[in-house]
Amino acid sequence: MLxxxxxxxxxxxxxxxxxxxxxxxxxxxxxFIRAEQLHVRPGRVLERGMLWVHEGRIxxxxxxxxxxxxxxxxxxxxxCAGFIDSWSSFALEPNAQFDDRAGPATRAVDAxxxxxxxxxxxxxxxxxxxxxxxxxxxxxxxxGVGAVLRVHPSKxxxxxxxxxxxxxxxAIGVSRDGRALDxxxxxxxxxxxxxxxxxxYGYLVETNEYxxxxxxxxxxxxxxxxxxxxxxxxxxKDREKAQTEAKDKGNEFKDxxxxxxxxxxxxRFDEEKEVYARVAGGExxxxxxxxxxxxIRALLEGTKRFERLRLVLAGASEAAQCAELLAExxxxxxxxxxPMGVQRAPEYRGASLALAAELDHAGVEVLLGSGAMDxxxxxxxxxxxxxxVGHGLPRETALAALTTRPARVFDVADKLGTLExxxxxxxxxxxxxxxxATTSVxxxxxxxxxxxxxxxx
Amino acid sequence: xxxxxxxxxxxxxxxxxxxxxxxxxxDGKLAIKAGRVLPGPGLPELEKATIVIENGxxxxxxxxxxxxxxxxxxxxxxxxxxxxxxxxHSARGMDRPNENLDVAPxxxxxxxxxxxxxxxxxxxxxxxxxxxxxQGNNCVVAGQGVIVRPVGxxxxxxxxxTPSGVKLSASPKMGFSAATQxxxxxxxxxxxxxxxxxxxxxxxxxxxxxxxxxxxQGRDLEGExxxxxxxxxxxxxxxxxxxxxRGEIDEKLVPLLALVEGKLPAFIYCGRxxxxxxxxxxxxxxxxxxxxxxxxxxAAYKAAGAIAAAKVPVILDGNSVYVETDPxxxxxxxxxxxxxxxxxxxRFALASANPTTESxxxxxxxxxGRGMTRAEAVAAVTTIPAEILGLGKQLGTLxxxxxxxxxxxxxxxxxxxxxxxxxxxxxxxxYDRSKDVRIKHLLGGQAPANTQIMGASLLGDPRKVVCxxxxxxxxxxxxxxxxxxxKDKGEAEDDK
Numbered sequence: 001m002l003x004x005x006x007x008x009x010x011x012x013x014x015x016x017x018x019x020x021x022x023x024x025x026x027x028x029x030x031x032f033i034r035a036e037q038l039h040v041r042p043g044r045v046l047e048r049g050m051l052w053v054h055e056g057r058i059x060x061x062x063x064x065x066x067x068x069x070x071x072x073x074x075x076x077x078x079x080c081a082g083f084i085d086s087w088s089s090f091a092l093e094p095n096a097q098f099d100d101r102a103g104p105a106t107r108a109v110d111a112x113x114x115x116x117x118x119x120x121x122x123x124x125x126x127x128x129x130x131x132x133x134x135x136x137x138x139x140x141x142x143x144g145v146g147a148v149l150r151v152h153p154s155k156x157x158x159x160x161x162x163x164x165x166x167x168x169x170x171a172i173g174v175s176r177d178g179r180a181l182d183x184x185x186x187x188x189x190x191x192x193x194x195x196x197x198x199x200x201y202g203y204l205v206e207t208n209e210y211x212x213x214x215x216x217x218x219x220x221x222x223x224x225x226x227x228x229x230x231x232x233x234x235x236x237k238d239r240e241k242a243q244t245e246a247k248d249k250g251n252e253f254k255d256x257x258x259x260x261x262x263x264x265x266x267x268r269f270d271e272e273k274e275v276y277a278r279v280a281g282g283e284x285x286x287x288x289x290x291x292x293x294x295x296i297r298a299l300l301e302g303t304k305r306f307e308r309l310r311l312v313l314a315g316a317s318e319a320a321q322c323a324e325l326l327a328e329x330x331x332x333x334x335x336x337x338x339p340m341g342v343q344r345a346p347e348y349r350g351a352s353l354a355l356a357a358e359l360d361h362a363g364v365e366v367l368l369g370s371g372a373m374d375x376x377x378x379x380x381x382x383x384x385x386x387x388x389v390g391h392g393l394p395r396e397t398a399l400a401a402l403t404t405r406p407a408r409v410f411d412v413a414d415k416l417g418t419l420e421x422x423x424x425x426x427x428x429x430x431x432x433x434x435x436x437a438t439t440s441v442x443x444x445x446x447x448x449x450x451x452x453x454x455x456x457x
Numbered sequence: 458x459x460x461x462x463x464x465x466x467x468x469x470x471x472x473x474x475x476x477x478x479x480x481x482x483x484d485g486k487l488a489i490k491a492g493r494v495l496p497g498p499g500l501p502e503l504e505k506a507t508i509v510i511e512n513g514x515x516x517x518x519x520x521x522x523x524x525x526x527x528x529x530x531x532x533x534x535x536x537x538x539x540x541x542x543x544x545x546h547s548a549r550g551m552d553r554p555n556e557n558l559d560v561a562p563x564x565x566x567x568x569x570x571x572x573x574x575x576x577x578x579x580x581x582x583x584x585x586x587x588x589x590x591x592q593g594n595n596c597v598v599a600g601q602g603v604i605v606r607p608v609g610x611x612x613x614x615x616x617x618x619t620p621s622g623v624k625l626s627a628s629p630k631m632g633f634s635a636a637t638q639x640x641x642x643x644x645x646x647x648x649x650x651x652x653x654x655x656x657x658x659x660x661x662x663x664x665x666x667x668x669x670x671x672x673x674q675g676r677d678l679e680g681e682x683x684x685x686x687x688x689x690x691x692x693x694x695x696x697x698x699x700x701x702x703r704g705e706i707d708e709k710l711v712p713l714l715a716l717v718e719g720k721l722p723a724f725i726y727c728g729r730x731x732x733x734x735x736x737x738x739x740x741x742x743x744x745x746x747x748x749x750x751x752x753x754x755x756a757a758y759k760a761a762g763a764i765a766a767a768k769v770p771v772i773l774d775g776n777s778v779y780v781e782t783d784p785x786x787x788x789x790x791x792x793x794x795x796x797x798x799x800x801x802x803x804r805f806a807l808a809s810a811n812p813t814t815e816s817x818x819x820x821x822x823x824x825x826g827r828g829m830t831r832a833e834a835v836a837a838v839t840t841i842p843a844e845i846l847g848l849g850k851q852l853g854t855l856x857x858x859x860x861x862x863x864x865x866x867x868x869x870x871x872x873x874x875x876x877x878x879x880x881x882x883x884x885x886x887x888y889d890r891s892k893d894v895r896i897k898h899l900l901g902g903q904a905p906a907n908t909q910i911m912g913a914s915l916l917g918d919p920r921k922v923v924c925x926x927x928x929x930x931x932x933x934x935x936x937x938x939x940x941x942x943x944k945d946k947g948e949a950e951d952d953k
Contacts (some may be wrong), residue, residue, distance in 0.1 A: 093731065099634035110639035115730040115759050117784060136636055144636065156763070158734060221669075228672035235675030258670040263662055269651055271644070 030054050030071035031450065033429060033443075035079035041418040042400035051079065053425045056448020061419060072455050074429055074443050080399065081419050082130025082426035082446065083385075084148070084406040085378040086334045087287075087314055087369025089134065090124060091116040091149075091157065094375075096136040104196065105271040106144030108134045109164045114156040120376055121153045125452050127379045128434070128441045130426040131162065131416055133369075133406065135169050135287070143169030145275060146287065148410050150426065152446045160447065166410040167312070168279045170196075171289040172299065174315075175345040186295055193288065194302035200276020201306060206267040207277065213264035220261060282308030285409060287334070291347035293318035300325055312409055314369065318350035323362035332409055333364055335388065335401075336371040356401070357392030366393070367409065368401045382434065389435040398435055424448050486511050486528035487884050489863055491538035494518070495870065497854025498832035498840055508538060510861030513883035518855055531886065536865040536878055540855050541586025542817040545806040545842035546724060546752050546772045550576040550607075554593030555600050559630065560645045562712035564600030566590045567619055570612045577607035577615075581888040582896070583816035584864040584877040585809070587617060589846055591624040594726040594752065594774070595631055597641045599624040601712055602724065604846055606862075608887045621846060622721055623712050627736035628728030628754070639735045646743045649713045653688070653695040653706070660700045689718040692744030716745045722847070726752040726774070733760035737767050750845050753805075755779035755794045761801035770845050771798060771805040777823050793827045795837065806842035822871040831871070 031053040038049025040061060052060040052068060067073065089097060096102070096111035112134060124132075135146040146167045150160035170193055173186040181189070228235075239255070246253040278284045290296055290313060300322070303309055313319060314334040319326060326333060335356040352358075356366045368385050370377035385398045393401075407417030416426060425448045432439035443453035487510045494503040496518065507524060509517040517523075524530060548554050551569040555561055570590065580588060587606060592599030601620035609615040629638040671677070688698040706714065715721035723745050725736040733751065740746040751764060753771045756779060764771060779792045798805045807820040817838040824834035843853035851860045861884040868875035880888035890896060 093629075093635040095629065095634035096636045097634075099637050101633060101637040106636045106640050108636070110735065111634060111636035113635070113729075113731040114734060119785070136634075156734065158738075221665075225669060225672075228669055232672050232675065235673060236677075237675070239675035255674040255676065258673045260666070260669065271647075 028070070028072045030068050031074060031425075031445065032065075032067050032071040033074045033076075033079050033427060035075070035429060036077045037079070038419070039078070039080035039399060040420065041081070041404055042396045049079065051419060051425075051427065053427070053445065053448060056424055058419060058421055058423050058425050061421060072450075074450075074453070074455055076429035076442050077432055078430045078434060078439075079419070080428055080430075080434060081403045081417055082428055082444065083128045083381055083402040084131040084133070084416060085129050085370050085381050086133050086367040086406040086409070087135065087336065087371055088132035088378040089136065089373075090120070090132050090151070090375050090378045092134055092136050092375065099136070102136065102144055103272050104144060104168055104170075104275040106136070107164065108136055108145060108147040109149075109157070109161060111136050112147070112149065112157045114158065116375075118153055121151055122452075123376065123379045124151050125153065125444050125446060126441060127382055128428045128430070128444065129378050129381050130428075130444065130446045131412075132378055133166055133410055135167075143171065143287070145284070146410075148412050148416070150416075150447050152449070153451055155447070162412050162415055163410065165278075165284060166412070167285045167287050168275055169287040169289070169314075173292060173295050173347055174289055175347060178345075180346045186292070187298065190295055190298045190302060193299065196272075196276050197280050197286075197303065197306055197309065199273050200278075201280035203267060203270065203273040204277035204281050210264055210266055214266075217261060217264055224260060280306050280309060282310055285310040285312050285411075287312045287314050289314040291315050291317040291350070293321040293350070296322050297325070300329060300331070310409075312367075315348075315371070317348050317352075317355070319364070320352070320355055320358040320362075321350075323359050323364055326359070327363035330365070332367055332405065333359055334367045334369040335359065336369055336384075352391075353387055354391040356388035356398075360393055360397055365405060366397065366401050367405045368398070386435045386437060395433070395435055429453070485884075486525050487531065487861065487881065487886065488522075488524040488528040489531045489538060489865070489881065490524075490533060491536055491865060492534045493536075494538045494855065495835075496856060497540050498836040500854060500856070505534070506538075508855060508861070508863060510863075510881070510884040513861055513885075515855060515857050515859050515861050518857060529886070531865070531879065531881070533865050533879065536867060537870060537875075538855065539584070539864050539866060539870050540839050540853060541862040541864050541880065541882065542584050542838045543806075543842035543846065543848070543852055544580070544585050544588040544808060544817060545750070545845050546591055546774060546808050547588050547810055548591060548593040549810070550574050550588065550590050550605075554595070556593060556595045556631075559597040559641055561600050562598050562623055562645075562716075563709040564592070565620060566592060566600065566602045567612060567616070570603070570605065570615070572610055572612055572615055577605075578895070580607035581880050582877055582890075582893070583809075583818065584866070584870070584880065585817060586862045586864065586880060586882050587843070587846070587848070587852055589621050589724075589842075591622070591724055591752075594626055594628065594728070594754075596624065596626045596726075597630055597633075597638065598645050598713070599626070601721075604848070606882050608882055608885070617848070618846075620712070620721065622724050622748075622750075623716055624724050624726070624752075625736075625739075626726040626728075627732040627739065628726055635731060635735070639739070642735070642739050643742070645713060646717065646739070649710050649717065650693065650695065652710060653698060653701075653714070656701045656706065657695055657697040661697060664700065688714075689720075690744045691719060691747070692742055693717070716748070717743050719745055719748055721745075722748045722750065724750050724752050724772070726754070727757045727760070728754045730757045730760035733757055733763055737763065737769065740769075741767075752808075755792075758792060758794045758797045761798050761803050764798075765802040770841070771803050772808050772842070772845065773798070773805055773820075774808050774810050777807065777820055777827075795824050795829065796827060799829065799833070804841060805837060806845055807837045808842075818870060822873075825871060834871070 033051040035049055038046040040046060046063055048063055050062055050065045051058060052065055091112050093111045093113050129151060131148060131150050133146055133148050135143050145165050146169050147164050148162045148166045149157050150162060152160050172189040172193060173181055243253050279286045290299060296319060303311055311331050313331060315336050316333045319333055360366045370381050385402055389395055389398045403417040407413040425445045427445040428441055429443040430439050430441050444451050489508040492505060494506040503520060506520050507522040508515060509522055551566055552571055555564050589602055589604045591602035601623055603619040604617040604621045605615040606617055629635055686699055686703060688694045716723055727733045727736050736751060740749040749769050751769055751771045752774045755775045758779060773794060777795050779794050781790045781792055807817055809816045821834040821838045825831055840853035843849050861881060863881045864877055865879040866875045867878050876890060878890045
């Protein structure tokens with residue numbers, strides 16, 4: 001078993017000091033980490049590595065750094081970047097999970113409760129999870145815009161939001177209120193997603209066309225204006241002449257009819273289409289929770305024509321059956337290694353603990369997520385990774401699945417996932433292999449602050 | 458307490474009529490000779506002082522004040538004079554709050570106030586002399602409120618200011634979640650902005666085209682375009698709004714525009730600490746943070762730090778003691794919310810919208826009981842709510858130049874054994890407990906003429922009175938009893 005500390009271990013006495021806004025014990029200016037193995041990033045391990053954190057930022061990484069004066073020394077066997085849960089509902093308001101009013105433009109950041117029980121935050125940090133991708137998906141018609149946030153015991157989520165627009169998300173064929181969807185509902189769910197993408201793409205094209213047309217029209221009108229300005233004196237004379245002529249003949253004077261090109265009309269604003277336009281244009285990845293092989297295939301087929309779409313599958317219980325296709329299309333999969341004890345809805349029937357390994361073997365980029373079933377599920381993320389490792393996922397890949405891969409997929413690779421110079425430090429110091437059941441997390445730095453573990457000077 | 462609700466509306470009319478009559482008599486100059494005067498938080502207490510009110514405002518206050526010869530004098534050597542309490546936020550006194558329309562900034566509470574509602578009558582009994590009536594909390598953008606004095610037979614007569622501000626909520630309305638509530642709230646302002654931008658674009662395009670047409674035809678452009686006003690706003694502005702005459706803007710959007718331009722205060726309800734962040738964000742994004750007051754449920758006290766940092770005042774909506782349950786241990790903890798707000802440095806007003814107490818004085822008394830100073834507690838029901846409502850120069854204390862709104866109590870105003878004996882609102886003598894028929898009925902057991910006690914037979918009340926004016930209630934009751942006996946007898950015979 002990995003070290004997943006019992007909740008009750010955190011005394012109630014700890015409560016008051018952890019309320020957001022309260023200053024917890026100040027972290028010293030300089031922290032120095034010495035580890036037998038320092039994973040700068042998956043695949044790059046420094047033996048007897050050293051890491052210097054100055055005012056929350058990593059200022060030196062190497063094997064031969066002098067211990068700065070007054071630095072707090074932290075020593076351990078293994079150090080690596082903090083884990084990122086690719087699929088979490090931690091700290092989300094429970095109602096947001098099942099809100100039927102939610103649409104593609106609903107934002108996860110609006111549903112985050114900064115005043116979540118601080119013991120829960122502690123539990124996540126103690127398990128090594130320093131960042132989560134939040135998605136109010138389960139049960140909702142559409143998951144809206146997901147966000148990546150750091151977990152920090154005393155900062156509000158407004159301060160720890162790494163990216164507010166991390167992705168768009170939706171679900172296909174997932175049971176609701178304990179009722180499994182029938183086959184027609186499932187097929188129409190695929191159509192709905194593809195249709196929304198088509199609408200979004202149409203909106204994108206329309207918006208771009210409008211921009212071009214408008215620029216053209218403006219140029220044309222500017223030319224015309226110049227021409228009119230120049231011709232005004234003559235036009236005025238002509239008009240006066242025409243007026244006198246009309247008067248002489250006893251006719252009614254009429255001004256010449258003026259014609260010009262109509263100004264192009266902007267497409268009608270639609271907040272949902274706008275989000276899907278960003279998805280279709282590749283700006284936001286689209287995370288789709290889908291489990292059955294049939295629906296996965298239908299989705300892949302339907303989305304083929306959107307070349308810039310960044311599709312990510314989540315759950316994907318039967319993805320092994322179409323692993324080659326996924327590898328070919330380079331579609332990452334967030335695997336939820338279904339733990340024991342979870343009531344299985346029919347869509348999970350094909351799930352297997354070896355899914356991560358099987359997909360990895362076929363060349364699919366595997367990410368790991370806790371599945372957003374329970375706000376505290378993120379705490380079990382390292383355990384789920386260990387299970388995947390136990391079923392054949394290479395250790396290095398597992399580390400990537402918890403660090404660099406989610407950082408890349410959700411566009412936060414410049415901030416999270418590695419221990420590189422200049423970054424705000426999210427570091428774990430463990431007393432052994434990160435994916436061994438006997439290992440415990442000794443120290444955790446989140447946003448450069450020591451949030452788990454005590455060090456004596 | 459229950460009994461008085463059972464009286465019919467007829468009594469309300471009777472009472473209001475009597476209030477009005479006395480009010481009319483006291484217009485002009487009024488002098489109150491009180492045994493003690495507590496002019497307000499931080500001001501020295503006066504023994505045996507006189508307050509002279511002229512044209513609705515306090516003209517003089519002190520021990521050796523000369524009473525004008527033509528002033529009506531209220532001689533109250535045994536009473537304590539205090540400034541009237543100010544209710545900064547209340548959803549009572551109206552027909553029903555708007556809970557149907559999500560975004561309805563155009564609605565006004567004004568159209569829904571019931572001047573003869575028991576609530577206003579009761580307000581006088583509790584010494585509340587100014588009330589900001591706002592839509593309920595179950596809303597997104599609920600509408601505009603009004604500030605009233607609880608006296609008058611028509612809404613116009615009651616109004617101190619309209620509109621007093623727009624009521625919004627950051628807390629999920631029924632059927633919403635935090636995410637969709639915030640989305641709807643933001644969308645309201647997004648729609649406003651897009652609508653204004655479109656108006657400007659259309660206007661601009663129209664004007665430009667007209668100019669080009671004139672050039673082409675060789676005409677000189679006549680007259681000037683009707684002028685609008687440039688948009689103001691701390692957070693965002695639509696440039697070119699001066700091209701659009703203000704009258705052309707959809708009037709349904711005008712109150713929201715007033716918010717963004719900082720011309721109308723906002724009252725935002727927050728039911729939970731996380732809602733405070735949404736409220737502050739929306740207010741900041743749209744430039745009305747400086748004009749924002751949070752209507753705070755006690756459960757939201759944990760956000761006190763964020764509120765203090767934003768320098769936004771708070772109206773505490775609900776009980777001042779909040780019982781918190783630990784989700785893991787089930788342990789209960791009592792939190793005294795005004796204490797927490799004070800600790801964080803939040804400026805707060807108390808409100809009487811809570812299930813256990815009827816009025817502001819009790820909220821203030823509770824604060825004193827829990828260790829706050831008297832001045833702090835009284836400020837939370839007088840000066841601070843007055844400042845929140847923008848009436849700090851008119852209300853809150855008894856000082857020369859301010860409204861002549863005085864409450865006379867039988868003793869210490871924060872004591873349970875004291876009564877409100879008389880109320881003067883802006884120089885009008887509007888309430889006298891010795892003439893309060895309902896109180897008389899409650900305490901003396903005497904039904905006023907022309908009233909009916911609903912459900913009296915159910916309550917086992919022997920009087921069961923429905924009598925006409927001038928008729929002796931007891932005789933009438935006897936008569937009714939006889940009628941009833943006759944009827945019962947008749948039914949019994951029919952059964953045979």
